[in-house]
Structure formats: C-alpha cells, structure tokens
Amino acid sequence: MPRNKTVGNLALVGYDDIFNVENGNVDGERVVQIPLAELHAPEFHPFQVNDDEAMNRLAASVKENGVREPGLVRPRADGGYELICGNRRKRASELAGLRTMPVIIRELDDVRATAAMLGNLEQRERILPSERAWAYKVMMEALNHNGVKGEIHAYEIMVERTGVKKSQLFRIIRLTEVIVTLLDKVDTNQLAFNPAVELSYLTQTEQRAVAEAMAVHGVKPSLSQAVRLKKLKQDGKLTLEAIDLMLSEEKKPPKGEPTGSARYRRYFPANYSPKQIDEVIVGLLKDWKARAAV
Numbered sequence: 648m649p650r651n652k653t654v655g656n657l658a659l660v661g662y663d664d665i666f667n668v669e670n671g672n673v674d675g676e677r678v679v680q681i682p683l684a685e686l687h688a689p690e691f692h693p694f695q696v697n698d699d700e701a702m703n704r705l706a707a708s709v710k711e712n713g714v715r716e717p718g719l720v721r722p723r724a725d726g727g728y729e730l731i732c733g734n735r736r737k738r739a740s741e742l743a744g745l746r747t748m749p750v751i752i753r754e755l756d757d758v759r760a761t762a763a764m765l766g767n768l769e770q771r772e773r774i775l776p777s778e779r780a781w782a783y784k785v786m787m788e789a790l791n792h793n794g795v796k797g798e799i800h801a802y803e804i805m806v807e808r809t810g811v812k813k814s815q816l817f818r819i820i821r822l823t824e825v826i827v828t829l830l831d832k833v834d835t836n837q838l839a840f841n842p843a844v845e846l847s848y849l850t851q852t853e854q855r856a857v858a859e860a861m862a863v864h865g866v867k868p869s870l871s872q873a874v875r876l877k878k879l880k881q882d883g884k885l886t887l888e889a890i891d892l893m894l895s896e897e898k899k900p901p902k903g904e905p906t907g908s909a910r911y912r913r914y915f916p917a918n919y920s921p922k923q924i925d926e927v928i929v930g931l932l933k934d935w936k937a938r939a940a941v
Contacts, residue, residue, distance in 0.1 A: 678717045680747040685727040686720065686737055689764065695775060696738050703742075705735060710743035717749040719763055728752065731760050775834045776843075780822035783809070787820060821847045828858040838867050845873035849880055856887045860894035868894060 688696075696702075718733020730737060733750065740748045755763065783805070790801040802813045809816070822830060822840075824847040832838035838861075846854060846868065857876070861867055868876070872893055879885035915924050 676751050676753065678749045678751055681720070681728060681750050681752075682747050683737060683740060683745070686718070686730045686733075686748065686750070687723065687727055688734055689729055689731060689760070695778060696734050698738070698742075702735065702739060705739040706742035709736070709739045709745065714740060714745075714749055717751050720750045720752055721755045721760060722752065729760070731755065731763050776819075776822060776840060777830045777834050780819050783816060784820050784823045818844045824848075826851050826854045826858070829854055832858075832861075832867070837861075839870070842868045842870050842873035845870070845877045848877050849885070853880070853885060853887070853890065856890045857894070860891045863891075864895050866894055 714733075714736050716733075716736070718736055719731045720728035720733075721731060723729050728750070730750070733748070737748055786805060786808075787801055790804060802816060805811070805816055806813050811819070818840075821844045822833065825833070825843055829838060829843060829846060833840060833843045846857060849857070853876075857868065876885060876890065876893065879889060911924055911928065915927070919927075
C-alpha cells in the first residue's frame, strides 16, 4: 500500500456529494459480471488486502454463496476497470476459483471515487491503524480541496462525520508521518499508537535510527521514551547516538514487581541476606562468562 501518495485533481463539489456516495444499485444502473482479470486496484488504496484468517472466511463464503454485494468500478482510460470498492471481494473470488465478479459500473471523478472507497471504512472487520490514518488524511485533503475554509473548520466537519474527537483525529492523521517500517510495527502491535504519534515528529533518518535500535536491542519505545525523544528533537539536541542510548537503557519493571535481589529471593534459602544472594549470582555469572569464552 503506498503510504506517501494522496489523491489529486480533486474537483470543487459540495461536501455531501463527496462523502455520501452510495455503493448499492441506483436508478439506471445494473449489476454486471466482469472478468477478474479486467478489475484493477486503484492507484491509491488505503486498505490492505491480506491472505489472513478473515480472508479465508470470506473466500469460503464466496465459494459457497457467491459475491452477494457487488463491487463498484469505473472505466479506465487504458482498458479494464478500476475497482473502487470490492478489492477484498475480488481476492476472495480468486481464492474461491471464480472467474468473474458482480460489479456496478459508474462514471466517477477522483473525488467521488475516493469518497466511495472511504465509505467502506467502518464496514471492514478489522481496520489497521495505518489504514484509518491514511483514510482520514484523504478525507481531510478532499475537504481542503473542496472549499472548506481553514483547518479547524475541516476538523469540525470530520468530527461530525466520524464521531472521533478532534484531538484524536489529529493524532490518527499524524501516523501518516511515520516511516513504513515503524508504521508496520504499529499495525502488528509491536509499537503502541501513542509512542508512534510522538515519534512522527522525528525526521525519517531519526525514525530509521529508532527502528534500527528497536531491532538491535529487542525493545519497543515506551511513551515516556518517545516523548523524551520528541523533546530532544524540539530542543535541537537529538542525535542518532542519543536515540540508541535511550532505547538501550534498562526499563523499570512494572509497578509492584520485585526489583534487585528481591526478584531472585524465591530461589534461595530464607535465611540468605540480599548481599549473599548478590554474591551467589555474581559468582555464577563469572563462571558462565569464563566457560563461554573457552
């Protein structure tokens, strides 16, 4: 999925015309069967199509019942059709061994095509953070290209349409400033949403350094660390060395978890003092180091 491209050539039309595009049948339109080979994914598509468990379930349903809801396409200048809505249904059809798929053919400009694509956002079984971020970014750009005056007003309209608070909308859209390596980690729960938002204020080079440090040290930045990195960036003091040093630091154990020699108390006799426990552990580590060097 291209994450650094947005839809251009947006015509000036009303907001209701943009975001209230229907995906069902309408007067004068009919559902037709189109060969899968003639259906092409849009140049920009915020949603991923993965061969995961959900796709397997969809493919099984399609194989048994067919595609119940037609896709939406528009003709392409160089032949075939651009599949605006229904890319997951197309992939399920392929897995089910079908050769055609029911679609509605409609003449759509870029604005209405984008609106129809994003209209399926809340209907998906699972929406990845990256998908939602790019979908909201495209919504915002469509508003800005269609006569909405001022960023604040645009956010107010999006709050009304999505039900998401303005502050949260802003943070979700910030994810589009995160490099793909880190954004993939957000999608796979290897990096939490809030730290990722803070890291979005770093340059791409600095974000790549974060990703490298995560791999080297086997860690993921905490919110506190991400905030500190952002602060260093704002103060002009952030270096690649500082990034590696911060992510290599030992994190505090969860609240209530024993620290120091108390963590190993259960392995020793009750009458052992903390000093005795430390001496035994150090001795074992020295023995291990000596044997490992042989």
